[in-house]
Amino acid sequence: MDKDVKHPGVKSVGWALVQASRLHRSRTGDKLSELGLFAGQEQVLQALANSGPMTMGELAGILRVRPPTASKTVSRLSTLKLIERHTEPGDARVVRVKLTKEGKRKAAAIDALWDEVEAELLEGFDAKDRKRLRKLLRKAAKNLAGITGADQTGFETDDDLEDLSAADEPTALSA
Template sequence: MTDANPAHSQDDEMAASGREEDAPVSDALSTAARMMRTRTAALLAAEGLFAGQDVLLLTLGGERSLEVGEIAERLGVRAPTVSKTLTRLTEAGLVSRSSVSGDKRRVAARVTAKGRAKLDRIAEIRTRVERELLSDFDAKDERRLRKLLRKAIKTISLSARGEEVSTHHDGDAGAH
């Protein structure tokens, strides 16, 4: 197999040399997230979906209608990005759009029956990728990983909001 993506060869090199143990945690998280996104994108492509469309469909859910602005806010992207993605999903028959309360400037989207079927496939893909990720973990390691990730997410969220973050290190975070 050729290395078309230099990032993958760097990841493989780090793993082979054992240097990943010395790499910053943020590098390891970024690498794991990128690899999961790449794997998920490949499986979504087989379903005719592009990366990002799955998240938008999941945000809409199977029943509820949401306005473009609300979708954009939830996803942390700009409204034009949502509109472009909705256009593709509408063309594929996965989403329907309509004006809100007769105001043609405000548009809401809803998942169609075909889109709900795609949501089931998206859930299967996400479950498959997670199973692949955790295949070498025992139940205790999996629980510990979830706990540590929740803690990291909480900490970075507080920091992003400008709230004080404790810098106290208690050694093994899973020992509590």
């Protein structure tokens, strides 16, 4: 007798999220390896490309990691000559990091890679489904951030998301 075997978590949203996340990370990791990078390094390059030079503490905060974790990744990227580290004049304890020219080129390549993987991830989703999924995932992340005591910045409120969604929807004039 053939029996359709299903994972016990098949009806769990969390299980589906973990599976999608693992597959997304694997696909992104494959693409990053083509650029000579490992998963996680792209986040540092993207953060610096978007925000400019910052302290190690600021970088750790944006990445939602501990400072030693950010420092280890920065060290590796510095060895690859993608990031430069400089101590703050007057206080050598403060280290600022910024992208090199090559780091800026890699960050641009990462943006293109990210867009490609996102298109693959969301193939068959219409604009409304994409917005709804983004809203729900942000809300779920904010819920967990609040419970765990993690930094909740960067998770827009429902009202903010509704404003963004309304701005993205076609009007009668553009339809």
